[in-house]
Amino acid sequence: MANSDRADTAIAFVYRGTFVHSTQQTALQILKDALLGVDAQGKIAFIREGKELEKLSQTFGFKTSDITQLAQHEFFMPGLVDTHIHASQYSYAGTALDMPLLQWLNAYTFPVESCFKDLEFARKVYTQIVRRTLRNGTTTACYFATIHTEASLLLGQIANDFGQRALVGKVCMDRNDCVKHYKETLQDSQDETCRFIKELLEKKYPLVKPVVTPRFAPSCTGALLEQLGEIAKNNNLHIQSHISETHEEVKLVKELFPESESYTDVYRKHNLLTDKTVMAHGCHLSDEELALFRETGASLSHCPNSNFSLCSGVLNVRNVLKHKVKLGLGTDVAGGYSASMLDAVRRALDASKVLTIQDPKYKTLSFEEVFRIATLGGSQALSLDDQTGNFEVGKDFDALRINVAAEGGPIDLIQDEEPKILLEKFLNLGDDRNIVEVFVAGRRVVPITE
Ligand SMILES: O=c1[nH]c(=O)c2nc[nH]c2[nH]1
Numbered sequence: 001m002a003n004s005d006r007a008d009t010a011i012a013f014v015y016r017g018t019f020v021h022s023t024q025q026t027a028l029q030i031l032k033d034a035l036l037g038v039d040a041q042g043k044i045a046f047i048r049e050g051k052e053l054e055k056l057s058q059t060f061g062f063k064t065s066d067i068t069q070l071a072q073h074e075f076f077m078p079g080l081v082d083t084h085i086h087a088s089q090y091s092y093a094g095t096a097l098d099m100p101l102l103q104w105l106n107a108y109t110f111p112v113e114s115c116f117k118d119l120e121f122a123r124k125v126y127t128q129i130v131r132r133t134l135r136n137g138t139t140t141a142c143y144f145a146t147i148h149t150e151a152s153l154l155l156g157q158i159a160n161d162f163g164q165r166a167l168v169g170k171v172c173m174d175r176n177d178c179v180k181h182y183k184e185t186l187q188d189s190q191d192e193t194c195r196f197i198k199e200l201l202e203k204k205y206p207l208v209k210p211v212v213t214p215r216f217a218p219s220c221t222g223a224l225l226e227q228l229g230e231i232a233k234n235n236n237l238h239i240q241s242h243i244s245e246t247h248e249e250v251k252l253v254k255e256l257f258p259e260s261e262s263y264t265d266v267y268r269k270h271n272l273l274t275d276k277t278v279m280a281h282g283c284h285l286s287d288e289e290l291a292l293f294r295e296t297g298a299s300l301s302h303c304p305n306s307n308f309s310l311c312s313g314v315l316n317v318r319n320v321l322k323h324k325v326k327l328g329l330g331t332d333v334a335g336g337y338s339a340s341m342l343d344a345v346r347r348a349l350d351a352s353k354v355l356t357i358q359d360p361k362y363k364t365l366s367f368e369e370v371f372r373i374a375t376l377g378g379s380q381a382l383s384l385d386d387q388t389g390n391f392e393v394g395k396d397f398d399a400l401r402i403n404v405a406a407e408g409g410p411i412d413l414i415q416d417e418e419p420k421i422l423l424e425k426f427l428n429l430g431d432d433r434n435i436v437e438v439f440v441a442g443r444r445v446v447p448i449t450e
């Protein structure tokens, strides 16, 4: 037995077949005829070659008849990590994509978000988004809620009930000149953020945690940003916000924070750039700003559907990777119209091809690289890679069982295909019909039973 195996707890179940995942060294590692065992705590106890079955069953004390064998056109992959999604914007996903960001916020987003004072409306929308994302393979989601504490706590409860791993943010904003009723006072924002954090932590949900959430610099005063930086530091919490999504927004931040050297400097000055920070977009960051991300360990969430839909910009992913900045993918519902991370994968490939069209020397991202960003990359961007992101022994079993030839599904297989082709077809053509089981921390959460 290798040192990395964990033989100290009982095995709950074992799968045999093809497993694909990413590691630090390789964007796509394919393990054919592998055996993966999950322990009673939902952690990966071993992942070994099929030929080691006898030895493994003795060491770990499971019966060979307990093993579930995958079919030839099936494989397991790690769960998808959505590093940026507005649960509260799901009701208008697929509409309202006809304006640039700042106008879009005023015309559509703020009026809808203000409805989350109504807990029954919140329950309806939040139940739908959690169910929809889970069915589409999002095992971890980093959510924006709204400014309402009760509704934000409800989102945490719903994610916990359905078994999704989630970071949940009560949105903070004490500046809004356009939709005047959708903002808080500095004092309320601070007090309600503390209450939200305290009450969510007291629930002791194993997979759901609070994230400090200044909406973005233009909707926060310097005083609020300062307070939120303090709160995050004192409680060792995650932080999320938006940065450098559009040129117009960058210009506005310059006007609102003239003392700062850059947009990134605004967040840095207020202690909001840490190794537990994820910032959405970053389309227009300079190399100096990317260097600040690298220095502080803060990460970016690439949201290509939103960037195209609101005509915001195209993130140069190669440049982000060159600066060794942690990077995940996000759907950014509802600036992005799809709640599926498979869509985010496809749009990320498209965005990369746009850059190649503009400059043929730009090396297009491969599907393997985008697969890594959508799984392991996302877990690193959220500083959750000690728990999820790939099939390393000791991590939680967050996984999707994919049947590429699912009956009635969107993919026709003409002949037997290699696992690499099966993955590529699934990423480009697949949908929730191909995702036959979803596991989070070893618990089967899809099919949804209730
Ligand atoms: O895509 C976005 N969606 C939002 O809700 C938002 N708020 C600030 N900046 C934003 N960008």
Ligand SMILES: [Zn+2]
Pocket: 084, 086, 242, 280, 332, 335
């Ligand atoms: Zn967003």
